[in-house]
Amino acid sequence: MSFSPNAKRKTEEIELELLLEGLYEKYGYDFRRYSRASLKRRIEQAKDRLSCSTLSELQNRILHSSQDFETFLSYLTIQVSEMFRDPSYYKALRCKVIPHLRTYPSIKIWIAGCSAGEELYSFAILLREEGLENRCIFYATDINQAALLKAEAGVYRPEDVLQFTKNYQLAGGKASFSDYYTAAYGSVVFDKSLKKKAVFSDHSLVTDSVFSEVHLISCRNVLIYFERALQDRAVGLFKDSLVRKGFLGLGSKETLRFSEHKEAFETFDRDERIYQLRGPA
Amino acid sequence: MKVRNVTTNVSAVVIGASTGGIEALQQIFRFMENEFTLAVIVVIHLPPSGKSMLPSLFEGYSFKRVKEAEDKEKIEAGTLYFAPHNYHLLIESDSTFSLSSDEPVSFARPSIDVLFESATDAFGDQLIGIVLSGANEDGAKGVHAICKAGGIVLVQEPSSAVASAMPLAGAAACAEAKQMSPVAIGSYLNKLGVTAYAAK
Numbered sequence: 001m002s003f004s005p006n007a008k009r010k011t012e013e014i015e016l017e018l019l020l021e022g023l024y025e026k027y028g029y030d031f032r033r034y035s036r037a038s039l040k041r042r043i044e045q046a047k048d049r050l051s052c053s054t055l056s057e058l059q060n061r062i063l064h065s066s067q068d069f070e071t072f073l074s075y076l077t078i079q080v081s082e083m084f085r086d087p088s089y090y091k092a093l094r095c096k097v098i099p100h101l102r103t104y105p106s107i108k109i110w111i112a113g114c115s116a117g118e119e120l121y122s123f124a125i126l127l128r129e130e131g132l133e134n135r136c137i138f139y140a141t142d143i144n145q146a147a148l149l150k151a152e153a154g155v156y157r158p159e160d161v162l163q164f165t166k167n168y169q170l171a172g173g174k175a176s177f178s179d180y181y182t183a184a185y186g187s188v189v190f191d192k193s194l195k196k197k198a199v200f201s202d203h204s205l206v207t208d209s210v211f212s213e214v215h216l217i218s219c220r221n222v223l224i225y226f227e228r229a230l231q232d233r234a235v236g237l238f239k240d241s242l243v244r245k246g247f248l249g250l251g252s253k254e255t256l257r258f259s260e261h262k263e264a265f266e267t268f269d270r271d272e273r274i275y276q277l278r279g280p281a
Numbered sequence: 282m283k284v285r286n287v288t289t290n291v292s293a294v295v296i297g298a299s300t301g302g303i304e305a306l307q308q309i310f311r312f313m314e315n316e317f318t319l320a321v322i323v324v325i326h327l328p329p330s331g332k333s334m335l336p337s338l339f340e341g342y343s344f345k346r347v348k349e350a351e352d353k354e355k356i357e358a359g360t361l362y363f364a365p366h367n368y369h370l371l372i373e374s375d376s377t378f379s380l381s382s383d384e385p386v387s388f389a390r391p392s393i394d395v396l397f398e399s400a401t402d403a404f405g406d407q408l409i410g411i412v413l414s415g416a417n418e419d420g421a422k423g424v425h426a427i428c429k430a431g432g433i434v435l436v437q438e439p440s441s442a443v444a445s446a447m448p449l450a451g452a453a454a455c456a457e458a459k460q461m462s463p464v465a466i467g468s469y470l471n472k473l474g475v476t477a478y479a480a481k
Contacts, residue, residue, distance in 0.1 A: 037371035037399040038381040080384045221382040224352045224368075231353075253352055253365050253380050 015055035016040065022059055027069060029143065030206045031076060033230040039076070046075035070146070077144040079115040079221070082163055083122045086252050087170035089220075090126060092272040094172055097247050098130050101215055107136045108214040110241065112205060112234075113222035114140035117151025118164075121180075122171075123218065124194040129174045133197060139212060141203035148200045154190035161188045205234040210241045217242060221251035228258065235261045239277060248275045291433070291473065292407040293356065293372075294319055295400045297393030297423065299326040299415025301443025303338065305463045306413065310342040312467025317343050319473070320356045322372070322400070324364045324391045326415065335363040343471075352380045364391035371399035389419045397423025406431030409473075411466060413437045415447030421454040428455035435469070438462045 020032045031039060043055065050068055052058040062069045084090050101107050109127075111120050120140045127133045142148050156164070165177040181190045203211065205222065217238050223231045238248050239261050248256075248265065250273040256262045265275040298306060302325050321344070325335065336347045345359035356362070356376045364370035368380040369391050379399075386392035397410050397420065410427040412420040414437055424434045434455045439445035441462045452458045461469065 035371075035373060035379040035381075037373050037379050037402065038369070038383060040402070041371075041381075041383070041395065041398075079382070081382075224380045224382070228353050251382070253368055255351070258353065 012055060015059070016043070019043070019055050019059040019062075022063055026063055027073075028207070029073065029076075030204070033206070033227045034225055035227055038225060042075050046072045049075065073144065074146055077142070078147060079113070081115055081118040081221075082160070082167060083118045083125075084164065084167035084171040084173075085118070085122075085220070086272075087167045087172075089249065089252065089272045089274075090122060090167075090171035092269050092274060093249065094126060094130065096269060097216065097249075097274065098126075098132070100245070100247070102130075102132065104215055105135065107132060107216070108139065108212060109136060110139045110141070110212070110214045110217045112141055112203075112217055112219035112238075114142050114151050114200075115144070115147050116156075117147075117154060118156075119218060119220065120151060120198060121154060121190050121194055122168075124198065125168070125173070125180055126171075128194070136197050138198040139214065140198055140200050143202065143204045143206075145202060148202065152195065152200050154192070154195060156188050156190070158183060158186065158188050205237060206230060210237060212241065213243055214241050214246065215243055216247045216249070218249040219251075220249065221254070223250065223254050232260045235259050239264050242277045244277060244279045246277045248277070249273065250275070290407050291319060291409055292376075292404045293400065294321045294409045294411065294470065295397055295423075296321065296323045296411045296413065297325075297397065297415070297420040297447070298323065298413040299389075299417060299419065299444065299447055301414030302326075304414075305437055305442065306339070308463035309413075309467040309470065310339065312464050313343045313471045315343055315471060316345065316359065317361075317470065318359050320358055320360050320362065322350065322356070322362045322364075322370070322396065324370060324393045324396045326389050326391075326417075326419070327366060333363065333366045336361075339363075350378045350380075352378060354378050364396065367391075369395045371395060372403040373399075374403050376403065387417065387419050389417070393420035394423040398426045401426040401430045401432065404432070408432035409435065411435045411437075412448050412451035413463075414442035414444050416444035417447060418450040420447055421450040424451045424458060425454040428457060434458040435466055436460055437466070 024030045047058045050061055062072045114120050127136050140151055168177045181188045254273055256265055256275055266278055268274045268276040336349055339347050344361040347361045349365050350362040350370050368382055371379045373379055386395055400408055408427055410424050428434050436448040436451040436458050438460045439448050442448050
């Protein structure tokens with residue numbers, strides 16, 4: 001056996017592999033093909049929070065305690081977002097994509113990786129202002145149950161709503177943003193009618209398959225957390241879920257340029273990372 | 282026992298900068314005359330608005346290429362990379378970049394600590410970390426990690442920095458950190474680049 005000066009790091013890598021393997025075997029959550037560097041940061045945070053000195057100890061805890069597992073999972077999957085994050089993206093949807101959606105008698109929109117619901121409410125407001133809400137169904141999916149519950153509740157911190165309001169205005173909002181929420185007891189609750197066309201559901205881009213045919217998929221800042229092979233799987237799932245000429249919107253630093261499915265899509269708006277599925281040849 | 286030659290074993294240079302950092306970077310690069318052969322990866326804190334003009338500000342120096350780092354892109358020698366606005370930039374063990382939109386770390390996204398710590402995981406002791414002018418303490422945890430792994434840490438001499446808090450925090454976090462003016466950092470890197478080139 002050869003001696004390596006990086007022996008300590010190697011141990012941590014082994015521990016990480018075992019932890020991810022155990023997590024998948026026991027709970028079905030598959031993080032094995034996530035980008036390692038940021039996954040590792042999150043796992044280290046969970047390790048500190050659960051006062052474990054090694055990843056092996058953390059593995060022991062999460063395999064034997066479902067409560068510790070829940071805590072751990074929230075560290076791995078909770079995403080911070082904003083309503084109308086990257087306002088120019090929503091502006092492009094409003095001006096360029098909505099005219100296409102308008103031609104469909106019913107419109108299905110999938111928010112993949114909806115986290116605490118910021119993006120869902122942004123879409124619900126956008127489609128309401130464009131007079132299409134009654135023709136829409138929104139699928140809001142995430143792997144984190146706690147996040148889905150938050151999304152369904154639609155309750156946010158007042159200090160965050162300031163930023164949401166600014167974004168909404170920059171995104172070409174047509175009303176006053178405060179029409180969509182009420183402030184009560186130190187929090188802000190979004191109008192319940194905004195989610196009446198929404199279906200919240202547990203869905204994994206890693207392990208689950210197509211569940212419906214949709215016209216628009218918005219999946220922002222999710223693919224960056226995946227290794228390239230897993231990105232291909234997720235984009236393949238989007239390709240199989242979209243109607244012909246359906247739209248896919250990604251995060252502002254995500255691209256299909258390196259994807260094995262890139263030929264299946266046309267670039268619809270390069271700056272805003274909006275793609276359109278090609279028709280059959 | 283293998284004696285390590287620091288000037289030929291470096292895989293990459295990571296740089297963190299904040300207030301006054303663009304000027305410091307330009308001073309450094311002005312003193313690099315030869316085509317630089319290592320990858321240089323930079324996080325600069327900027328106000329959270331608008332499109333990044335950073336790569337265009339740094340054209341014309343001694344790099345083969347200047348660009349914004351992209352998700353899953355392979356790191357190439359002789360290239361100057363900037364972290365994209367509003368994302369953390371991380372380095373994977375296969376020498377590719379990853380981006381993350383995780384919450385800001387010490388109020389910063391991109392965070393210098395996040396880049397430096399992941400670079401340490403990827404490159405171990407074959408790394409140079411440089412902390413330039415800035416009015417906060419981002420980068421201190423990062424240089425601590427680089428130091429512990431046996432890499433090289435340089436900090437901008439506080440008196441030469443527009444804001445000295447960041448280099449001071451960097452120096453405090455790493456006992457072996459060398460304090461240098463931008464000019465000295467530039468000529469240090471210049472020599473390093475030439476040696477690395479000669480070794481190939």
